[in-house]
Amino acid sequence: MILRTLILAGALFLTSASAWAAPLSVDLTAAPSNPVSPQMGDNLSFHTVIRNDGSIPVDGLIAWISLVQIDKGKEQPVDLEDWSAHKAVTAASLAPGKTLETDWPMRLIQSGTYRVVVSAVSRSGDNLTASPFADFTVRQKPVVESQRVLPVAIGIPFLLGGMMLWRRRKA
Amino acid sequence: MTATGLIARKEAGDLLLSLRGLGWLLTMAVVLSVFGLLLVGNTELSLLDNAQVVYDMGGIVTALGALLAVVVGTDAVAGERERGTLVSLLLTPASRNSILLGKLGGQAIAWAVMYAIALPYFWAVGSTGQNLVDGAVSVALLGTPVVLGFGFLAMGLGARLDSARSSLLPGLIVLLLSASPLLLGPSLRQSAIGRAFDAVNPFSGALNAYDAVIIDSQSIAAQVPHFAVTFVWLALTLWFAARGFSRVSR
Numbered sequence: 001m002i003l004r005t006l007i008l009a010g011a012l013f014l015t016s017a018s019a020w021a022a023p024l025s026v027d028l029t030a031a032p033s034n035p036v037s038p039q040m041g042d043n044l045s046f047h048t049v050i051r052n053d054g055s056i057p058v059d060g061l062i063a064w065i066s067l068v069q070i071d072k073g074k075e076q077p078v079d080l081e082d083w084s085a086h087k088a089v090t091a092a093s094l095a096p097g098k099t100l101e102t103d104w105p106m107r108l109i110q111s112g113t114y115r116v117v118v119s120a121v122s123r124s125g126d127n128l129t130a131s132p133f134a135d136f137t138v139r140q141k142p143v144v145e146s147q148r149v150l151p152v153a154i155g156i157p158f159l160l161g162g163m164m165l166w167r168r169r170k171a
Numbered sequence: 172m173t174a175t176g177l178i179a180r181k182e183a184g185d186l187l188l189s190l191r192g193l194g195w196l197l198t199m200a201v202v203l204s205v206f207g208l209l210l211v212g213n214t215e216l217s218l219l220d221n222a223q224v225v226y227d228m229g230g231i232v233t234a235l236g237a238l239l240a241v242v243v244g245t246d247a248v249a250g251e252r253e254r255g256t257l258v259s260l261l262l263t264p265a266s267r268n269s270i271l272l273g274k275l276g277g278q279a280i281a282w283a284v285m286y287a288i289a290l291p292y293f294w295a296v297g298s299t300g301q302n303l304v305d306g307a308v309s310v311a312l313l314g315t316p317v318v319l320g321f322g323f324l325a326m327g328l329g330a331r332l333d334s335a336r337s338s339l340l341p342g343l344i345v346l347l348l349s350a351s352p353l354l355l356g357p358s359l360r361q362s363a364i365g366r367a368f369d370a371v372n373p374f375s376g377a378l379n380a381y382d383a384v385i386i387d388s389q390s391i392a393a394q395v396p397h398f399a400v401t402f403v404w405l406a407l408t409l410w411f412a413a414r415g416f417s418r419v420s421r
Contacts, residue, residue, distance in 0.1 A: 142298070143210075143224055143298070144207070144210040144221070145298040148295045148296075148298060149207045149208065149210070149296060152204075152292055152294070152295040153203075153205075153207045153208050153292075153295070156200045156203075156204065156288060156291060157197060157200045157204055160193060160196055160197040160288075164190060164194065164197060167193060168190060
């Protein structure tokens with residue numbers, strides 16, 4: 001009798017625990033169209049598949065994207081304000097076995113090495129579910145090209161200065 | 172050649188061939204060069220689009236053009252009076268209107284030369300080419316009435332006030348006030364006074380059109396309200412210059 005009670009209690013506990021822990025999985029992949037060696041100003045896109053691997057619906061699902069810079073000495077979270085307008089996705093409910101697929105477009109603002117991760121939580125879950133990392137490096141792109149500016153910035157004043165000297169000699 | 176053409180050619184020759192005029196153009200070119208070199212060395216620009224740099228260059232060129240127009244406009248009337256050459260010009264058979272039109276033509280040529288000098292700078296800083304041609308065209312179309320208006324204002328002031336110095340100062344003050352959006356940026360529009368000032372200020376009209384064309388990729392034809400502000404300014408200053416010049420007696 002005692003043994004039967006213990007087995008029943010254990011079964012109830014396990015059922016309850018599986019209901020509280022959100023049985024989510026988040027898969028993150030870079031879009032095939034992403035440039036191999038992106039530079040500032042390029043656009044990247046990441047694709048996530050959030051799956052409910054449990055047996056009960058997941059209610060109040062929220063997933064969001066995070067970006068951190070991982071360059072040595074510059075480790076910091078990145079404010080996505082300029083990078084992306086698509087920062088989070090929500091779902092009222094995700095049925096068992098169902099998936100929520102999302103594309104996360106991103107515009108590259110600053111050079112450096114970055115790590116992107118998508119996290120998901122649900123209303124009833126007590127754990128954060130995070131995707132695998134996706135790393136990428138953004139190459140520097142000078143906004144103003146010095147090899148174009150320097151000849152003009154030096155050449156035109158020299159030209160006008162030369163005209164002044166010529167006029168002075170002629171006068 | 173008509174009297175108007177002769178005077179316009181003489182005014183343009185003063186700018187292009189005299190040491191004084193070449194000195195003014197050299198100063199303008201040096202300012203644009205320093206601005207371009209500052210852009211190259213500015214690492215914070217990495218957060219900006221190249222279009223923003225082209226827009227900044229458009230604003231600087233318009234401001235420098237207006238400054239040159241104030242100096243040339245002051246020199247055209249008040250300067251001539253101080254050098255004692257205005258009376259002899261007024262005594263020629265040429266009518267007042269011909270003389271005025273000739274001097275206005277000189278203003279237009281001065282701006283055209285300034286704009287021609289600025290074009291290589293546009294090309295130099297517009298490395299991605301985004302709306303570069305449209306930007307240069309919008310500076311030509313909207314910057315021209317703004318710049319010439321300041322030249323006409325300076326001529327009108329020169330005709331009314333006693334000396335070149337006393338007419339140069341109010342011209343520069345009006346220019347400084349009008350060009351303040353270049354320094355203050357969009358923050359100017361956050362108050363009712365700022366928005367009202369923005370709506371009537373020709374310099375704001377030109378800058379807002381540059382913003383729309385260069386940064387927001389709008390068409391130049393869609394900038395009708397901005398065109399209206401700048402051309403009303405041109406008409407008012409032309410009237411101011413004509414009225415003042417008709418009263419010049421010495």
